[in-house]
Amino acid sequence: MAPLPASLMPCLWLFLCLLAAPCPAARAARFACNATAPRASTCQALVSYAPPNGTATPTLAAVRALFQLRSHRALLAANGLPLSTPPTAPAPVPLRVRLPCLCSGGAGATFQRPTYRVRAGDTLDAVARGVFAGLVTYQDIAAANNVSDPNRVAVGQQLWIPVPCSCDLVGGQPVVHFTYVVPAGGSVSSIAEEFGTTEETILTLNKMPDAKSLLAGQVLDVPLRACSSAISSTAIDRNLLVPNGSYILTANNCVKCGCSSSTWQLDCQSTQGLSSSFCPAAKCGDMFLGNTSSSTSSCESTACSYAGYTNSTSFAILANVTTTNVCNAGMTPTAQPAHSSALRLEPVWLRWTELVALSLFTLSFFV
Structure with a gap:
């Protein structure tokens, strides 16, 4: 093979740098959760789940098993689906999952669930992105389970998957916090419009400097306004919060x-x-x-x-x-579809694989 011309050495150096660079990882999300009263520090939060690209659409039963949901009815309710919908029905994409949330140390995470049993060949990054679709990062899982080496986990090991969540009031009002993975092409304005909130609220909750800093794959805390009720303060379900669309x-x-x-x-x-x-x-x-x-x-x-x-x-x-x-009911609830029509996020590793292949193809013309 002929030596590479000296004029192309800088291109080769750049290519090797790109090849050696690690794939960008999603930023760990930390939702503020400062509620401390015994009942205020726990709540029911909603999580958006969409299977990664390239995987088959799961059934409702499969999603229920993945998140260890106690009942099929609860999954139907979170998505506004008829109670007659069978467990074998394909899961809408994305799907809302209702999970218990616990505030501790100023941050919130789903309580005890979901968990995942490690299989042969698994790494924490594969579990975070390939199984739970970027709702958490491998760093989150490692810290929650005291794993020192994310690339070395024991087959059969049970891992707690700490999905970020919150129970805090927003603007002095109770809300249902929605853990949302930003799709490709998503914007703060479109997310605010879809879920009936404001850009300012999203930026403040997620400690974002501006709307331009939003990234595809970023995990956002999106507050869903809940309906007021006539439930007694002494009732068992006095903290019941229901957003529109469920x-x-x-x-x-x-x-x-x-x-x-x-x-x-x-x-x-x-x-x-x-x-x-x-x-x-x-x-x-x-x-x-x-x-x-x-x-x-x-x-x-x-x-x-x-x-x-x-x-x-x-x-x-x-x-x-x-x-x-009924003549002065105020603003009616903004429609909050359980299943967004936005494009699903393309995995970052796929784009880097394509870049490497293209670079190798280009260099082959010069050697």
Whole structure:
């Protein structure tokens, strides 16, 4: 093979530098979570999950197993899917997963779940990016599990995957924090518009200097406004928060609560298909839970609203009559689709592989 001309040596040097450089890794996300009161320091957060490019679309059952969700119904509820949807149905992409969040030391992480059992050939980076689609970094997993060498993990080892989350108030109001991986082509303005928040809020929550610093693959804390409710402060589910685009099953699955599309009030109904002998009746006099009636004023609507459930002496579902001014309900909830139509993130390693192949192809013309 003829020696490379001296004029091309700088090109070769640059190529070798690129080849030796490590692939850029996603930045570790740390969501502020300063709540300290016993109940305020725990909450239910939402996580966005999309399988990495090149992998088959999983079923709902597969996603449930990956995140160790306790029920199929909970996965359906988080995504606003009908309760009749079977576990074998393909999972929408991306999918919302509701997980418990715990605040500790000023930051939040999902509590105990999900976990992952190491298989032959696994590295922490492969688990972080190839299994959990960049929701965490290998550094996050290593720190949470006291792993000194990310490239050496034992087959069968059980790893806790600490997905970032938060329980903090935003602007003095309770919200549902949404852990969101930025897709290719995503912008702060488009994310704010899609999820009904503001650019300023996203920048502040994520400690970003400006909108231009947003990166594809970055993990963002996106606050979803939750509906207000008439739930009693003494009820077991008094901290129930439901954002638009999803619902929650509560009161031992006897009550289904969603966020109204016309007001910011919790809209709860008795869950259809459950035995009436198991679920106690929820009524306000002659009105059943969720029933509404018009009052003498055309701007007022009276409803039998869900007020929580108790189980101190016996299981009981509480309900109260509430009156809503429908003429001054304020801004209606911005639609928050459970499944974004944005482009999925292309893995960084693929782009670097293409760069190396192109460079080798180009150099072959000069040797």
